[in-house]
Amino acid sequence: MPVDRTPTLRSGLARGLVRLRHDPTAIIAAVLVVVLTYLVLGPVLSMLASGVRVQFRDAARLGLEPGHLTVAYIQRVFQSRISSVLFWRPLVRTLVVSISVLVGSVLIGFVLAWILVRTDFPGRKTLSRVMVIPYIAPAWTFALAWLTLFKNRRIAGSLGIAEGLGFSLPNWFSYGAVPIVITLTFSLFPLAFLLFGGALQSVDAQLEESARVVGASRTAILRRIVLPLLLPALMSSGLLILARTIGSFGTPYLLGSPVNYTVLGTSLYGTIQRGEAGPAGVLTAVIILLGVLAVSVDVYFVREARRFVTVTGKGGSQTPSRLGPLVVPAGMFVYGVILVSLVLPLAALVLSTITRAPGVFRRENFTLIYWIGRSIPQFPGQPGLFRNPDVIRAAWNSLRIVTLAAIISGTLGTFIGYVSVRYSTSRVALYLRQLSFMPYLVPTIGFGAAYLTLFAVRRGPIPSLYGTIWLIVLAMGINYLPFAARTGTAAMMQLGREPEEAAMVCGASWWKRITRIVIPILKKTLVTGVILPFISGMKELVLVIFLATPGLELLTTQVLRYIDYGYTQLANAVVVVIVVIIAVLTMVLQKITGTGLTSGLRGG
């Protein structure tokens, strides 16, 4: 090949340009820094700032200029007449709920993991897969199922199936702490199950065998060897569950509001809805702080867990212990969990969409009118689901908005991974990774509200997005960034930079390197990186609750509308559709990557 070393550019600028054309990673990094700072840090900071700056509506009352620094909102939240309603009581309730859910899910998850990983329980492989399903369904599905089963006369809408069967249920059973804890537990235990299952599998059989050789009894081995090794997984799953329940909104909203059982998430919702930006900012800060606390403790324990793994190596294969006659109670437990967490809720939802009056099992009470009817007598102006223009519009909105958001998320995540690998040690990569993780810590409800206040008006080059799909697309795309960025970074790290550099030495341009080398190699991972946010987006309710405007309803917000109107059957029919979509996509995902699901689950 002829030698061509002519381009000896003398000026630094020209040389820089040559480098950039040859390798635009620096441009990508710069663009990412600007975009993420604007779209992640911007909303979060503005939300937090509103907690310490005088809001326009309070200026007169406080006697201060709008925008002036103030501690008034902090005082209002922590020590005023209403702070017990606004903060302290919700805080206590949040902690009560979170800790109960934590204990419940860890117990269920641990026992299940033990039975399905360490014993010869029949069908344990398939059952392990089934156990993950409750986590894939939106958490608030369980709340709706609860209402469908146990709603009493206190609020509007058709009654629960139990009342239809003639039971009269007390409020404390239909609404409030009890159902919130139960439904959250049954939607979150798979997280503990997955973490424990993984940990149990990685405990090296040799560790136990060597204990047996020195004469330890079975209980001693369990107590002194296995449980200590599982401790990091226990802490980790516990904290992840805590982090998720602390900011949860959908379930407490549906089950708590009828009896004014307010937790931090719903209290924040209340302040935002009443336009109290100041207290909302303070509450957001509190929730972020609690989340940061949980996550940083979790990071610590994950590191500990890794320490154990490196000590024990790959983990030998254990011979599953024989259950013997214990198979009966074990089976009751396993199938009981499946019944309560999966069969019952789904059956209740489906049943309610094909019966006119709840809990009546006579032939003439069954109907498909809510699915395909031209009009429904009790619901004026609402045809059945498949003919319903509102539902069809909402489905179309969901589809396009979530698709766009997933693509934005996946693309940003991939590029963050790319920059992280190419600039592995630089501050820029670190900054990008930290920013992309931030939405995980911000309560989703606050994040959505921040987007609304920030981008509802014209900001710099960005026109007002209010009432357009782009407001929701952006908020969603950014909200799922933590998972997308993690997928992208992991994939890129695994690929390393050498395959690309090999192409660079061969003279491939940046574009060629990306399209012919990097993307083809990472095809599967990139698809995963888009499908995961898509699944999350399809079931998203909390984020969009303020962003979906009339005419821009999504499937999930349509459910809320129908609940408000008391159109229970229609609401449940939409939920069933959402669950079906998610289940199908999840199966597709599992087809594409054997592990994508489990690894993606930890986050969302």
Next chain:
Amino acid sequence: MAVIHLNGLVKEFPGHVVAVDHLDLTIQEGEFVSLLGPSGCGKTTTLRMLAGLEDPTSGEILVDETILSSREKGVFVAPEKRNMGLVFQSYALWPHMTVWENIAFGLEMHHVPRAEQKERIASVMSMLQIAGLEKRYSFQLSGGQQQRVALARMMAMTPEVLLLDEPLSNLDARLRLEMRAELKRIHEKLAKTTVFVTHDQLEAMTLSTKIAVMKDGRLQQYGTPMEIYREPANLFVAQFVGSPPINVITPDAAVLFHSVPANGSVSTYGLRPEALRFGDGDWTMEARVDAILPTGPEWIVQVNVDSFPLFARTDREPGFGAGDTCRVAADFEAFHRFDNSGLRIA
């Protein structure tokens, strides 16, 4: 003619990690130069700067009179314009392409006509004895085959300079020997300037026309394999090259130390194991045998003199066993002398 000059080359990574520190090296046309040193001494970084994958913090890289990299002069020639071929430590074969596609990719990027592509690929593949593997993917190849494909991919581009980053380190002992011979054959046939990175001193000794020994990013010595072995510039080089390692005799081994004539301010002596004989010589000592380790053609004998351990290497079966006493000897000129900063005293 293509003479490569590295002048005062420095590479500093963020966090004040100085991977390469003022490296000066001149590589003549057709030479086979090994960069030798322990892990983390900056070998890969040097190679990557040569290839243009890393931008030197200061200093410059020239080929003849042409500057390839120089921050001071604001010059940077892109990797593909340098006409250098690089083989990565991990091979970096593209997993989604067949062997043929892997080799063809670079040619395609240079718009080499189809017919010529075919010809060139066929010729490198037969030279590297991998003909017949065209349709395989990298995961269907053995380690040695992958390695050959990586070499073929580079050589199809007919680079002027070959850069090889520990290409043999992932192979088993037998394959490694085979590929070593192969590399030597290829180098003798093509006579292309080659820079070869390794931390295996034996590999460097057997393959290179010249070796550059590095430590902590600094060049320790640059010379032919024999110069490096016979006249190590400092204690580090003396200890790094040779197996079993050179015996290092410090003043606390008083009996040994003071029985060798000093010239100047010697603070350490070095004695190669093969220079330690059994019998009598200029310098003779009473020793106890600690262990005898037969390797097949040779015996490595660990003895101790006044409880100071020494290694000897001999190709004659020792007539004694562990626990016996014997006499060890060496010629005075066999001792390497180093001053208190570790530098060789001539």
